[in-house]
Structure formats: structure tokens, C-alpha cells
Amino acid sequence: MAQISNALLLLILFFIVVNPEEATVYIKLSIVHTTLKEVTLLPIPYVITTTLSIMVDLLLLIGIEDRQKFGAQRRRRKAWPPRETTVRADHCGIWPWPWPAAVRKWRHRLEHVALNSATGYAAVVAIRESTEKLADKPRHVGLLVLEEKVDLEAVAKVILWCLAAGAQSISAYDINGTLVHELENLKEIMKNTLVDARFKKSAVEFVVARPEGEEEHEWNKDGAEQLTGLPVYVVTPVDGKGGLVAAFRKLCDDYKFGTIDDHDVTQETLDKYIKAEYRGMPEPHLALRFGGWGSVLGYPPWHINYSEILDLGSHRNVLLSEFVEVLEKYNKIEKRFGK
Template sequence: MAGDFVPGRPLRNLAMAVAGVFGYAVLLLMQYCVLAHTTTKYWLRKWRHRIEHASINAATGYASVVVIKERTHELADKPRNVGLLFLEEKIDLEVVAKVILWCLALGVESVSAYDINGTLLNKLDTLKEITRNTLVDARYKKSAVEFVVARPEGEDDGRREGGQKEFTGVPVYVVTPIDGKGGLVAAFRKICDDCKLGIIDEKDITQEMLDKYIKGKTTSSFNKSEYSGMPEPQLAMRFGGWGSVLGYPAWHINYSEILDLGSHRNVLLSEFIEILEKYNKIEKRFGK
């Protein structure tokens, strides 16, 4: 076969080896060029925001709340439910609390927060304390948000605040990578149980039926929302993880508009507002 090592033909073998190394080097160079272009574009945009919107980005606490309300009150289409996808290895909880405050100032009905390593869940008590302090600094009550550990039905770990009761504040659902796998396991387990009980016939199992079980929308006894009422976000703000959601339950963002904000550690208020303005202008795909 062409390109294989041929005994007794050292020059040909050497040429093929050189060609292989050269081709690999070209691919690496192309990757570095794309990375350099993306990085340069990102930092140019970042500095443009810092220079052109210096007064906006200087706002903190209550001042940031005022800025958000002033800059977004004329937007015709604002997301009611927002998803925050932190797809970076290290998570800055103070930044997470700040972004939650910004969402609260926007007037959202719920927030879902996700990270790839489960840091938000593992450090939930710390996040709660930081968020409460952030809220107080912005002249909100400590109870303005209520954290909920999102779990598939039947997998409540005891750390849920609120459960099925009415929320006293805006619910912030903490989602982990386990939830995506747990939802699939729960769906398949329920399908097996319903087959044994004669509720459904195994011959009737289709992709559509599987989707309904995954989303918790069947006519069988599995009729509760997988995340106990957690709404699907209209807007998912992605921090890092370009082009991927890295473990976030994919069936829970079927109709979400996913917009990128780069690294969360240096996110600017003007970038947050710009994303909302972009969301307001785009034609919603609704799963298309």
C-alpha cells in the first residue's frame, strides 16, 4: 500500500517519513494560527470593552444593578430563565455570585448554574455566603435568591432548598455533570419498570418515547419534571468550553440560545449587557 514501509527502498521510506512529519507540522501550525487568531480577537474585544465602556465596567454593587436596569429596560425580548455554564477548571465563586446578581437585576425568574467539576455543589455553603454578601452590598435582601440542588426525580441528596414549595426568592439551580448521566439512568430504569408493569410494550419504544422519558413528560407514573420544576433557560451564557456544553444535560437546552462570554474570571458588565442586546436581536431558533 502507498505510504507503507518498503524493505530495500530506503530513499522512498525516508521521503515518506519526511512527508509525514511535514504534514503533521503543517497541521500543528494551522492549529496554532487558529488559536492565535481566536485569542487575539478575544483580547481585542476585551480591551475595546474596557476602553469604550469604562464607566459601565466601573460600576459595582448597587451601581451595577442600576446600570443593568437602565441599559436593558427597553429590550423587547429579555430571557426569563438564564443558564450559566462555567466550563473552566477553576471557578471563582465571587465572580459567580456577581453574575447571579446581574441576572437578578435583569429581572429573571430563575437561574441554573453549572460547572464541569461540581465545584459549585461541593462549595455550595461558601457560594451561598458570598452571594448573600454580594446581594446585601447591592441593597437586596439576603433571601432574594434561593439555591436549589438540581437532581433527577428520586435522587434528592437532602441539600435541596425549597423542594416543591413556593420559592421566597429567585431560584438558582445548581447543576452538576452527574445530573446529565443520572437523568439518562433514571429514564432507562423507568422504561424497564413500565415494561414489566405492562404500561408500555417494548415494541412501542421509539426515539420519541425515549425523549419524553428523558424529559419526564410521559403519561405513565413518571410524570414529574426531571429537575422538580427547573425551567429550560431561554439564554445559556457559556464561559469557556468553546463550541461545547461539556456535560450539561443536553435535553435541557434544546431551545436555548447559547452565547459565549469567554473566561468568567474577567467578565465585564458591558459584555453581559452586550450579550443581552445580542439575544434581543437574534431570531430565536426554538430547536430549529
């Protein structure tokens, strides 16, 4: 009982040291979750620290902050016309069923202590050793962050894991376009993450899938770009329908002016036009979905038609062992490509 009391007092202390004027429940929980990594320096058994981590994981899964805003969001939905057109995820996550996810998280923390403690270069080595015997690893990975808040450091960490697993390209998508708006910050965080893992800063190169204005990279004849590092295509919610509309419009214009004829209008031709609109972004073999939604919420539908979609809960506290487990699941899946 004394140890449990100490653990609860420690958790309360973490909440107290957070400046309440600084904000929301999510920020507080994030700070607590980050601070828990340092608890191992204190004379408290590992089981207690793990219990505290699981408590925070559970709170994140329940989605306290999102639930607080759900009532207001539901009232806004009754208004017509709608006040905003962007995709919202105020009621996101898997909060109605948090317990199974929390149990899985606890199992990973207890069974894979050494693996989950690996960071930087150690994490890269751990991923390579854990996946070297997998016969089928995804070459193209999609990261679907279907959560209202985006943690750029967490996104950079998952990109590093994909790089270590041998991915040849990545597409990163979030429902509010945060990755595009914060792209410069993401680039700096990614460079620091790569340096810590003993990669070159240029090992990862970000590409806006459908940029406005002039484009920065040279295109080849297939619509893809000449890139030196691992391409990470950043996708926004407006790119889903917008890319398809632009591709069909260009196809119709080319047919109208005689550039192509009836025999050229095939699925392969349409696929080429669509990929050209997205700067050659390939279809992800594996789509990692964060947020607990049973939908892709605006991700380009043409690209994810045959993708294997696997869920990983919240991106803010994803574990390395969970990432490896997803790769193992993908290796066992029979790929039928829609057949």
C-alpha cells in the same frame, strides 16, 4: 517612554508582592487583576491602568497555567484505561486565538468606562436602565463555567446581574462539580453580594438539581419546588447522563406496572419525567458559556436543546458591558426553537 516604563515596573511590582510559595500563575494573575482596581488611586493616567488591565486580561485568555499542565494531561490521555473519569479542561480557554478576544475586551474597557465601574446597587441600576427597552429578555439563564478554576465571587456577581436583568431562574454548571462542593461558601458570598446590591438575603435560593439523600424542599405536582427567591439550580457533570437514565428507568417501570399505557408515552410525558429528575429545572433560554469551548461539556443535553448559546470568554474577568451586550444580542436573535 517614561510612562510605559513606569507601567511595566508597576506590573512587575505586583508580581513581586505576591508570595511565590502561595502558588500558581492563576492565583498570581487573579491577585494582580484584583489589585489593578486600586491603581486609579495612584497618579498614573487612566490609559496606563487600562493597558495594565488588558495585559492581565490577555494573560488570562492565553491560559498560562492551563498550558503548563497540558503536556502532562496529553500524556495521561495516552494511558489506558484512563486514570480519571471526570471532565477535565486543562487545555481550556481560547489561548490559540487570544488577540481578537483581547481587542474586544479593550474596546469594552475604553468605550464603557462608567458602566464597567458600577458595582453593587449601581450595577443593578445600570443593568435595568440598559435593558429596559429590550423586548425579549431571557427568563431562564444557564451559566456554563467550562474552566478548571472557579471564582465563586465572579459566579455570584453574574448571578446578581441575571437577577437584575429580570431572570426567573438560573442553572449554574461547572465541569468539576466545584459549585456543589463549595455550595455553602457560595451561599455566603451570594448573601453578601445581595446585601451590597440592596436585595434581601433570601432573594436567591440555591437548589442542587439532583441531590443525594433526602430533599429539603417541597415538590408540587409538576415536579418543581416551592421556592421563595430566584432559584439557582446547581448542576454537576454526572447529572447529564445520570438524570436521563433515571428518567427513562422510571418511565419504563411505570409502563411495566401499568401506571401509564402506550398512549401516555409521548415527548411531553418524557419531558415531565426528566424535569422531575432535575427538580423542575427549566430549559435555559440563554446559555452563557465561559471558557472558550465549542461544547457544553456534560451539561444536561435535554435542557439545552433549544437554548441560545453565547460565549463570554473567561468568567473570572467578565465585564458588565459584555453582559449587557450579550443580552442585546439575544434580543436580536430570531428564535426558531429547532425549526
